[in-house]
Amino acid sequence: MTTSPPTPSPYLLGADDEERRRLLFQAELLREDTHALLDRLPLSGGERVLDVGCGPLGIMDALSARVGEAGQVVGLDAEPRMIEMARRTVAERRLANVSLATADAADTGLPRSSFDLVHTRLVLMNVPHTDEVLDEMVALTTPGGTVAVQDVDWLTRVCEPPHPSWDRLVTAIAELWRRNGMDVTLGRRLPGMLRRRGLVDVRVRASTHVFQHTDPYQTLLIDRARLCRSALVEHGLITDAELDDHVGALSRHLDDPDTLVVHATLFQAWGTRPATT
Template sequence: MRQDKGYTLATGESGAYRLQILNAIHQPYTEFLLQRAGLSQGMHVADIGCGTGNVSFLMASKVGLSGSVYGVDMSEAQLDIARSQAKSLNGGNITFVSGSAYDTALPKESFDLVYCRFLLMHLNHPSDALLEMRSLLKPGGLLVCEEADFSTAFCEPSFAAHDRCYEMLIALSKERGHNFCMGTMLYQIFLEVGFGTPEMSFVQPVVIHGENKRIVDLSLMEARNALIEAGLTTTSEFDQTSAQLKELALDKTTMFGIARVTQIWARR
């Protein structure tokens, strides 16, 4: 089975708050994408790299009790949070299971729709993961993916700390064999794994005030140890950059353009 160098950011309780903010920013666009792609009542769906289950719960509400959702993740810490939430929500149509994006252990050709968000950018072999997802689809089933391109993030007015943050994160992804600019490549990869007619759109959320602006400094903080160990920054530079990002998050005159997201969907 394929092996990766590991997820760059935090998992479990230490990463849950960042994921909550991330979902608050992206869920409206994800919901519109799923509606546009054709998610509907009664569908059987798989959410690969489901994390704490934010999108899994959204899809479960759309497919109803006549449908089902399977959330798959390698992190037991993430799955523990997702299962706890499922209990509190009485999510009878949703199941969370441990598995790799390369080998989900889900039954082949059994799903009407397979979905992933911000997963492929963390993998060393994204094409292999897409092939696994493709194999889970019924003939005519839908594969729906969302991936970011960190090179498109911006701050207005511009600040060196913001640019340096994304420069470090992109460099770390390259050092690990990942690709935090995956969104730009997604259309070509879909073609390479056998989807002849994918549909695609771009979205780029903007945050100006509130806790959602913390997504930048929280993401950087979770990568702190990995960045320093890789020699991509020093403790002094990191602490200075992180402090400046927190100040920017509180500045209501500053606008953050969150990394542009490629949304793509295609039928098997």
């Protein structure tokens, strides 16, 4: 008996203009990591590639440049508002070889074995059907093609000096993710997940970023707590009053020039779908 993939949970971080700005900033923040990954992949131009969960940009601009005019980039997202944002970005940046599609990452409806590279970044940690998404990505990849995944692991998510409000919000948000079927420690397991799907020559790379009080991502944890306020309170993980107290205390702590924030570790893993014999 076959079963349908579970219905994805709503994207907990929203899909408004503020989230578009955050995701575009994130794309710039991770640009060096993006190119470090693409430098290790077999892209010489003319390939057909897919960016799963592209949001307003993802890595479509970098892919567009790598595959060139003879190549094709498809950006896919389940959220129609994200696709509308992506259309704006693609038009603004004149990415002529980029097209967009709206579909669930676990059930894209795209032709099997039709992409030389299938990539996703910061999607798997935010969906409850990670296994189904990875299965779909492998199925969409041509034999001999590459599957590449990027996701974070909260093993390095700390502030220095430590602060109890930081620890309280990290714990509450991680538990919210767990209750929604998601995992904030996914990154370290990505290579094994690729190998279990039969990929070969699996490789891994990891990096992180450190922020100071003048960096926009210094307050990312606070921003996330505010965006998830309703869900956190509804699940009984924190009260409105407690959330306000911790946000206020942590905001003051993070505004201190001596406070550093170490971001979650970004894991990049990639492997080859074996060629048919």
